[in-house]
Amino acid sequence: MRSKASPAIKGSVMSDVAIVGKKGFLSAVERIGNRMPHPLGIFLGIIALVLLASAILSWAGVTATHPQSGEVIRVHNMLTLDSILTWMSKLSVNLQNFPVLAIVIVMAAATGIAEQVGFFTVAIKHSLRGVRGIYVVFAVACIAAVGNIAGDVSFAIVPALSASVFLGMGRHPLVGLFLGYAVVGGSFGVSVIPGSFDAILTPISIQSAHLVDVNFDMNILNGYYLLATSTVVVAVIATFVTVVFVEPRFGKYEGELAAPTDIEVTDVERRALRRSYLSVGLFLLAIIVAAIPQNSFLRSPTGSLVIDAPLMRLVFPILLIVFSLAGTVFGVGTGKIRNLRDMVHLMTEAVKTIAPFIVIAIVVSQFLYLFNESNLGAVMAIRGGQALTHLAVPVVVVLVLFFLLEAIADMFIISGSARYLIFAPVFVPMMMQLGIHPALTQAIHRMGGSVANPLTPLNAFFPVLLGLAQKYDRNVGMGTIFSAIIPYSIAYSIGYLVLIIVWYFLDLPVGFGTPISYP
Secondary structure (H helix, E strand, C coil), X not given: CCCCCCHHHHHHHHHHHHHHHCCCXXXXXXXHHHCCCCHHHHHHHHHHHHHHHHHHHHHCCCEEECCCCCCEEECCCCCCHHHHHHHHHXXXXXXXXXXXXXXXXXXXXXXXXXXXXXXXXXXXXHHCCCXXXXXXXXXXXXXXXXXXXXXXXXXXXXXXXXHHHHHHCCCCHHHHHHHHHHHHHHCCCCCCCXXXXXXXXXHXXXXXXXXXXXXXXXXXXXXXXXXXXXXXXXXXXXXXXXXXXXXXXHCCCCCCCCCCCCCCCCHHHHHHHHHHHHHHHHHHHHHHHHHCCCCCCCCCCCCCCXXXXXXXXXXXXXXXXXHHHHHHHHHHHHCCCCCHHHHHHHHHHHHHCCHHHHHHHHHHHHHHHHHHHHCHHHHHHHHHHHHHHCCXXXXXXXXXXXXXXXXXXXXXXCCHHHHHHHHHHHHXXXXXXXXXXXXXXXXXXXXXXXXXXXXXXXXXXXXXXXXXXXHHCCCCCHHXXXXXXXXXXXXXXXXXXXXXXXXXXXCXXXXXXXXXXXX
């Protein structure tokens, strides 16, 4: 049983306790998960496990041969004196290299202005005042499904905004938070807008295909039809799971951050909101105008605005400016920001809310270093792929097993490009010999690699999710998160597998100029 809550969040906690008391698989997951130690303790235990496993497997001589380079990868013993001394000398460097630490701090400061002056709440009231019920959930899911165009930072931006949307509409913010995170992760490898994944993975597929056909080639939109359809399916599935499974378990939110009963927008707020929209619109218009010339500094040498374009590298700073500009203009218009001192205070208060994440990041960064240096992830992925290739089963079963392998491997190797460098030289040639075009193999890699994204604690943004959840209810634990996310991952797996099977049996084109069969 949880400890007694403070009066400020009594309603939230009491409803949560009621949820835990219910029967069922998800409630059991939550009960068990919330009895787990604090995430800091969990990662300390995982670090100990990695150290021990690396020592045992290294002593046993466990190796794997990289299918692309032919390099023999050995498990590195991290318990040797030399390894420990090297690790100790890199403690601070590991934290500095933690991939999302700077992003989270900067985003907290930038979005904190807009959040604390009430911009998000007022904007939500005004824009969604005519939207009710399931349409709110679907709208949020659609936004989250295409949010991956912003890259990894979407794991921090979209869930926070989704929680604000739900709070502003009088719904439980944790439901919005988990919805946003689950959709961003579940659709991270697929998209209706071509981006960096297409440019990075396609050359790897082509190079791997040359092991079978030296003349093979395909365009970067090789999987567009299947991947774009997958994005829509994820949004629909997420809406269904949220309404049917997740939201009923959380009930009504009555915590200290509960939305006010008065949903009317005042004249002052309406004028400030219009000015905010105008300022952001003029800023974005300036970017659009600057991108129009074929020789624009925002375009790549080939003239693209997507592939290898500076514009794609500027998405994060553009988002920072948009949020800061919107919040500042709105705050000035409503009188909540009168001078620079007020802005600094708002940013400072916003950064304070991520202090728990920073503490956890200290430990998580050390785990990521040890896991990478030990080569445990690479060896596990290679050996799993080799085992799958030796199974004598129908082609469609191989496709399903490959999808499941990608989903499992994603729990340990989050980077899709790094995982594909290992899998592609094995599975692309193998699938070609089975009559499967490399475009489908690449698409399955992206779909399978999305399933575990919102579920794995190895995702660098998972601690961010926990910190955001505890902002609304400090009693939220790992079990609450897992019980809320698991339905999404299960549903995504079913949806993706159905798409793969339908595409295979109907022999539909995977993308532009890429059939499902080879040759």
